[in-house]
Amino acid sequence: LYCWGRAYGCYSQLPLASETDCLLTQKLMETLKPYGVLEEEEELQRRILILGKLNKLVKEWIREISESKNLPQSVIENVGGKIFTFGSYRLGVHTKGADIDALCVAPRHVDRSDFFTSFYDKLKSQEEVKVLRTVEEAFVPIDILFARLALQTIPEDLDLRDDSLLKNLDIRCIRSLNGCRVTDEILHLVPNIDNFRLSLRAIKLWAKQHNIYSNILGFLGGVSRAMLVARTCQLYPSAIAPTLVHKFFLVFSKWEWPNPVLLKQPEECNLNLPGCDPRVSVLFFPLQIHTVNNK
The missing domain is CATH 1.10.1410.10 (Poly(a)-polymerase, middle domain)
Incomplete structure (x- = not known):
């Protein structure tokens, strides 16, 4: 061993x-x-092309928002913004015709409401976009999620696994980031x-x-x-x-359930975020199995 x-x-x-x-x-x-x-190589390249176009749109949109809020030109030129992927596509196990789960990451001066209004309008104006629907309060992942980080600019080499990025974030943004953070961590381990x-x-x-x-x-x-x-x-x-x-x-x-399956030692991030520790929650939240009597 x-x-x-x-x-x-x-x-x-x-x-x-x-x-x-x-x-x-x-x-x-x-x-x-x-x-x-x-998936065939042709379809894979098509996905890459679409993601590239989407990433370009995000950068254009964030720059427009920055200009409308009268940010200094030096900030506007480097404001960034980026599309991250998660789920089966990011893991590299998506099937033919499967959706791409994506996350739009924006700097602190871009509001969540901007994403569901002006970015929606920008997407709607694109010829390639056939069906578009906003779900602002969605808890489960949708095709494009949004997260605003407490950063002035979004660098290209941003690592979403950095726990310090979660400080003082809206809980909805933290949930949006979770998919990318989990898939990236799995690939890392x-x-x-x-x-x-x-x-x-x-x-x-x-x-x-x-x-x-x-x-x-x-x-x-x-x-x-x-x-x-x-x-x-x-x-x-x-x-x-x-x-x-x-x-x-x-x-x-042969696994000794309910012992948790750990990919690495749990870490304390001290951010006071809601979560579930499998080492202790099994003691306080035992699995409940409900059966239905069909007689």
Whole structure:
């Protein structure tokens, strides 16, 4: 056993991938293809192009807002603004035709109301935009979320995983940031991103084929499923995707529930934010199972 420094727990080392392992990986990819799990390069490039256009629109809009609020020219020239992605697209496991979950990050002088008015109008004026609807009080992620940071400008190399960015933020902005922060942290904590992605694609397909994909119905959601696969990758860092899929079922069929699945040691950020600590909440909020008597 050895420990991988960035993450939580110890890991059993497996031999490096052999020629047989490479063949198994290729076989897994061929198995997934008929289900539309793997996107064609042309469609992927189209997504990248659309995100580039959206990012450009955001920068233009924030510059216009800055000018309307009479900010100094030196600030306007470097005001920035950026589109971040999260969810299945950011994790690299989206399927053909899937939506892109995006987050618009703006500096402190851009109000939330601006996003739902002037940015809405700017999007509506674009020829490519066919359907547009605002949901200002939405709690769950929508296609484009908004977050205003307590920064004068938004740099291109902004790391949303920085906890200091959450200080004095509106709780709605914190919720909007959460999707990006979680997906980026998961990618940061897995030893091999390619193996993680292929394994997660396989597990997602398995869940869909067995009709246990909906978190609304009480099954694991996308983030929960990604965390379980990420933990499997941590436990077997040199394993190929087919092996990781096998180990996934082995590990969690023997997991001592309700012990939490941790990707790293919990940290105290001291920001007085609402949250859930799995180490203690299980004691105070036990799982309740309700059954229905159909007789």
